[in-house]
Amino acid sequence: MVTLAPTPDSSPGKTRLSADAPPALVCRNLWKVYGANAETFLRENPEATPAEIRAAGLFAAVRDATLEIRQGEIFIIMGLSGSGKSTLVRCLSRLVEPTAGLVFYEHQNLLRMTPDELIQLRRHKMGMVFQNFALLPHRTVLGNVAFPLEVQGLPKEEREERARKVIDLVGLTERAGHYPRELSGGQQQRVGIARSLAAEPALWFLDEPFSALDPLIRHEMQNEFLRLQRMLSKTIVFITHDFDEAIRLGDRIAIMKDGVIIQVGTAEELVLKPASDYVAAFTRHVARAKVLTAGGVCVPVIPGEPLGPIVPASARLAEVAAAVLSADAPAAVVDANGALLGKLVKASLIADLVGGGQ
Template sequence: MVSLAPVEAAPPSKAAPAADAPAALICRNLWKVYGANAEAFLREHPEATTAEIRAAGLFAAVRDATLEIRQGEIFIIMGLSGSGKSTLVRCLSRLVEPTAGAVFYEHQNLLRMTPAELIELRRHKMGMVFQNFALLPHRTVLGNVAFPLEVQGIGKAEREERALEVIELVGLAERAGHYPRELSGGQQQRVGIARSLAAEPALWFLDEPFSALDPLIRHEMQNEFLRLQRMLSKTIVFITHDFDEAIRLGDRIAIMKDGVIIQVGTAEELMLNPASDYVSEFTRHVARAKVLTAGGVCVPVTPGEALGPAVPARSRVADVAQIVMAADAPAAVVDADGAVLGKLEKAAVIDILVGGAR
C-alpha cells in the first residue's frame, strides 16, 4: 500500500523553469571562423570538415552551433580550455562578430542590429560578468556599481539610490564607501555582480566568474548566486569548466569540444545517457548520488505491490537515501501531484552510493 504523505527531504537548491518555458535566446547554425576570407569560404563550403577548414588556413572556434535557452533558465556552457565556450558566449552577445548564422533575442536578430541598437540593448537588457572583475580603482563600491547607470544618463540621486539597493542585495551595504583595494576577492566579485545587476538586465552572461576565487569563497559566491537567482529569475548563460559547479548551478548543460556542441541536457541526462565518451569523462568522477534523482532511476511498480514512504521524483538520491534504507518496502516515487511514477529500491540506492563516481 502506498503512503502518499510525502516524507521531508532536502529541498532543491533552485527551481528549474518549466520545460515549455519560452525561449529567450536562440542561436541557429552559428559559426566563428578566424582567417582571411572566412565568410566566403563558409558560403562555398557550408558543411566543411575540420580538416578542410584547416587546409584553407582557417580556424573554427565555433562550429554550426544551435541552441535555445529558456526564459529564467541558468544555462551552463562547459568544455576544456580551447573548446570554444567563451567564443560562443561572445558571439551570442556580439562582443565577437559571428562568421555565419543567426542569434535571436526577443524575436530580433542581433546580427542585423545597427551599432546604436546593439549599444542600447547592452545598456538596458544585457549584463556581463567575467573572470577579471575590472573594477574602477579610483571609484568606491557605490561609484563602481552606479557607473553603468551613469552611462545611461541617469541622474546622480536616482542612480546612487538604485546602486545602494543592489549593493545591499549582494550583502555589501557596509562597504559602499570602500575602494576595491580595501575589499577581499569575494567582495570584489560581489561588486562586479552588483554593477552588472544595476542596469536590471533580463539576460545575463557570466564567463567563469568564480574561477579565480579560492574554494571557500567560491562556494560562498555560488550560494549568493543561487540566492539572487531565486529572487530575480534572470535568464543566465554561465560558463564553467567545473562539472560540480555546473551541477550545483545549472538547469541544463551544454558540453563543447573543438567548437562543436556535443550534447545538451540536465546533469542527470548527461550522466545517464552520455552522447559520447567525451561527455562521460565530464561525469566520471562526480558523486552520482548528488546528481541522479529518484525519478530518473526509479523502476516500474509491479501490480499489487506494497510500497513504503513517498519520495518526490525531483529529489536527489543522496537526499532520500536514508528514507529508502529505513523503510520496510520500496519507496514510492511520486510527482508534484502525488501520482506514483515508480519505485526506488534499496539495492538501487546502495549501488549508486557504493558506486560513487562512475
C-alpha cells in the same frame, strides 16, 4: 503505513525551471572562424570538415552551434580550455562577430542590429560578468556600481539610489564607501555582480566568474548567486569548467569540444544518457548521488506490492537514500501531483549510487 520521506533543506538551492518556458535567446548554425576570407570559405564550403578548414589556413573556434536558451533559465556551457565556450558566449552577445549563422534575442535578430541599437541593447537588457572583475580603482563601491547608470545618462541622485539598492541586495551596504583595494576577493566579485545588475538586465552572461576565488568564498558566491536568481529570475548563460558548480547552479548544461556542442541536457541526462564517449568521460567522476533523481532511476511497481516511504520524483538520491535504505519496503516515487511513477529498491539504489545502475 506509507509516509513521506523527509528531505534535508536544500536552501539555498534553485527552483527548477519548467521545460515549457519560452525561448529567450536562440542561435542557429553559428560559426566563428578566424583567418583571411573565412566568410567566403564557409559560404562556398558549408559542410567543410575540420581538416578542410585547417587546410585552408583557418581556425574554427565555434562550429555550427544551435541552441535555445529558455526565459528565466540558468544555462551552463562547459568544456575544457580551448573548447570554444567563451567564444560562443561572445558571439551570442556580439562582442565577437560571428562568421555565419543567426542569433535572436526576444525575436530580434542581433546580427542585423546597427551599432547604436546594439549599444542600447547592452546598456539596458544585457549584463556581463567575467573572471576579471575589472573594477575602477579610483571609484568607491557605490561609484563602481553606479557607473553603468551614469553611462545611461541617469541623474546622479537616481543612479546612486538604484546602485544602493543593488549594493544592499549583494550584502555590501557597509562597504559602499570603500575602494576596491580595501575589499576581499569575494567582496570585489560581489561589486562586479552588483554593477552588472544595476542596469537591471534581463539577459545575463557570466564567464567563469567564480574560478579565481578560493573554495570557501566560491561556495558562498554560489549561494549568493542562487539567492539572487530566486529573487530576480534572470535568463543566465554561465560558463564554467567545474561540473560540481554546473550541477549546483544549472537548469541545463551544454558540453562543448573543439568548437562543437556535443550534448545539451540536465545534469542527470548527461550522466545517465551520454551522447558520446567524450560526454561519458566528462561525467564519469561526478558524484551521482548529487545528480540522479528518484524519478530518473525509479523502476515500475508490481501491482499490489506493499510500498514504504513516499519520495518526490525531483528529490536527489543523496536526499532520500537514508530513508529508502532504512525502510522495510521499496519507496514509492511520486510526481508533483502525487501520482505514482515507480519505486526505489535498496539494491538498485546502491547500484545507481556507485555507478552500476542504468
